[in-house]
Amino acid sequence: IGQPWRGHEKEVNSVAFSPDGKWIISASNDSTVRLWDIDGNPIGQPWRGHEKEVNSVAFSPDGKWIISASNDSTVR
Template sequence: VLWSLDESQLFWASDDHTIRCWDHEMADSTGEPWTGHARGVYSLSLSPDGMKIASASRDKTVRFWDTHSGDPIGRPLHHEDWLYAVNFSPSGEFVASGGYDRKVSIW
């Protein structure tokens, strides 16, 4: 679960392979679930500028999403095994991810 910087939206990862967005002010979900992962999504991180979300999944990928449209950004980053954690660096220049392979990768 992850709040937007202005706390107007709540994002959450799901075992059904999706990410969903909830509009806090309207008390309703916004749009369709974000799809792209092939397995459960276990971690989300918001970029420091609030424009992107990184997601980590059991499908061994980190994916990036536009927070306003839910559209995928760029290509996924691939690990050797399931992922359980992802986090943007404070500058937003890097992303760290880690998982079942006991490795932390900095991208």
């Protein structure tokens, strides 16, 4: 429903809602993680740091932290 959210340059592998439902985090094959508001607006610039595809993202239970896992064998 609605328009697609655009911001990643390659396939999206994982998305997660924040515990309070206000934010969404996404992981992509473009090696970035992005934060979105609930309306699909990207917040800030994509987070870079992984050297390969990012496969998974999650919020901590309190919503204060985000974790990502990548094909570069790292967790950030």
